[in-house]
Amino acid sequence: MLVWLFRGRLFALDEYGVLSPFMQAVTDISISMYAILGFFLLLLLLGMPNGCTATREGLLKAGFTNHAGEAPFLISKRKDSVNPDLTVWEFDPCGIPLGEWEDKRAEIETALNITIAKITWAEGRKIIRLYSAPAESDFPAMLPWDDKYLSPENFVLVLGQSLTGPVTVNLAHIPHILLGGSTGSGKSVLLKLLLMQSLRKGAEVYISDFKGGVDFSEVWHDRCHMCFTEETLLNTLDRLTAELEQRKARLAETGCANLDIYNSATGENLPRLIFACDEAAEVLDKTGRSKEDKELLSKIENRLATIARLGRAFGIHLILATQRPDANIIPGQIKNNLDFRVCGRADNVLSQIILDNTSAAELIPKDARGRFVLSDGTVFQGYLFNEEQL
Template identity: 55%
Template sequence: MRMEEKERLNRQMQKRYVWLRVRNGYKSLKNSKPKRFVLATFYTVVLLAWIFNKNRFSLKDVDFISPAFAALSKLVWPIMLVVGTVFLLLLFGTPVNAGRIINEFRRIGLINSAGETPILTAKYKDEKQSEVTVLTFDGVGIPLPEWENKRQRIEAALNLHVVKLAEGKNKREVLIFTVPAGKPLPERLEWRDSYLTKDDSTLVLGQSLLGVVGVDLAKIPHILLGGSTGSGKSMLLKLLLMQALKKGHAVCIADFKGGVDFSAVWHEKCRMCFDEDALLTLLTKLVNELELRKRVLRESGCPNLDAYNRRTGKRWQRYIFACDEVAEVLDKTGLSKEQKEKVNLIESKLAVIARQGRAFGIHLILATQRPDANIIPGQIKSNLDFRVCGRADTVLSQIILDSTAAAEQIPKDAAGRFLLYDGTVFQAYLFDEHSL
């Protein structure tokens, strides 16, 4: 880029920057009494001065001043009003440290192809969590993944801990949720029954610095848990299943390790299956149930299970199918042709549920260390939208979340610490199986 062009862009950016600040200042008036008071005071003073001066003294009386200048002098007060308003709005709309943050971002290379840095447009405390400060940026077209990649450097530049990066109301806006640096998540969070949600479809997983992390199965029906051995997948799976049981859902568990991972109480309360044949029978039943529900819903004109239950007063149960170590079930390496065919059948049933289960209240929760395409076929995996990743290296993180973030954000010795598909880090509730 030539020098003049760079300068032109820079000037353009400065202009936009000022305009954004003024607009921002105007918006901030709505929520700030002191700002409204300052603006009102300014208007009162200027208007009073205007009126007072008009009566006392007019430049027309001074005959050596040209009539044109005299006419212009009349405009002084209105101009002062306008300029003063713009100046005050600019002041109101400029967050503290805005200039410094822009410089820091330039230094760490968070710039778009035209060399522009994001512009801090607002800074406010989160309504729900007072220790969380939200920074709002005009992202100047820098896509969110690029912010994610620079997350650690952004943290260092801001000297804040970034809890979450998110898109704002429009694609251009980027929100950074921050807490003071050094405020860690707890290493242990005991489960309490009071955490159980009241509604039928929401299960909670743990807490992030932004509050409780939950999943509404009516919106995101299927869950994938991944991460290294010992990262806490099995415990998290059980935490979810325990809640499903307490809510009265039907829980089915496939455990090809002979059920040793699930204590007797699970065997009492859930439907367990330990081999391919039993699993195939179970999945066939679930798919039949799905087809039946589909027919009944279509005939009754209800869009989904909740609507049907509400309208008819019936209580169709939700079904949760869970499998810890799903690789034990779906991995085809070293199998005979006949066994492979059986696994293919299992896969095709799972795919039907993955594709259509949401409206009919049939859900999958699958856990495995490494859910790559050899283990979970694309047509199933692409429907497991609620992805959770425990401790992982970059490759594993990429397989589970399509980003390397888990490798960077979860300490190597952490257990029960997870990263969600939307960038939220949370500590899972630890729950005692004996309390089931």
């Protein structure tokens, strides 16, 4: 600009006019080059989100890089349209897989000074989308249940609140649930929360309670089918599997694909059946048992496996809660079909068994009660539900 502004003077120095055409050409060319370069630079700056370089440097310093030593590149950063308390960060992952983002969650949180609520893929697998809340945001120590949280949808059960909103499970899509966690983490309370909602929605609830009625008080005995011994448990499961076979035949006759379609096609109102077992490992553990007992337990296992395999279409569901879901206690053919996994406070090994990752050990503080994490890393505070509300 300066050269161009003062070109008159420059040319005036050249009194014989030898340099003038040359200078003229040089200024003209350099001015247009500067203009073009400047334009592209401006475009680049406009295209880069605020704090892009700082973000990258922060991640680099925290050691969150790919094998070539490059940190992910921030593509955009905006407020979430649904929940304005959240910020959505979109990254070019630079070849870092989602699992590694989950593993390095703590490092990323420190580097960017945020609390991560959720990490997902977006646009296929091109972009990593990270939902964050401000670093100081945290869960309340207690979230009392209120009837207004009950979902109107069939058959959606509400578990609690995460930083991104309510956490729900639709039994019509994911039929069976496994709740795990060490003692006192809040499994029984969460289980009862789910059963209470199932009752409200008109389901028939079957409960196996081998703790001698400590967890399920009289109120439950009036409303649910209770099993206190192994014999009644097997009986109940026999009834459930028989019902499953009957429903299978009826659905096949009418050509209906699942219970909801059957109910709306025939005008009948077959209820969903929920079988809940607190302390499932205590029930199924065969170590040190007599031969007859082992046979009985095998039968129980066998019925549970049938329901786990076939229950979805016929509206028969399992919710198992346990401190020890090891493969030698809860066999693979049952556990593999319990797709909705919830884990409370746990150590690395327990978290790995339940969620296939160690996030429960990392994300749940030792003193938290009723705090859980799902397999996708969503942390939530479960609603505290009081039995008088039943």
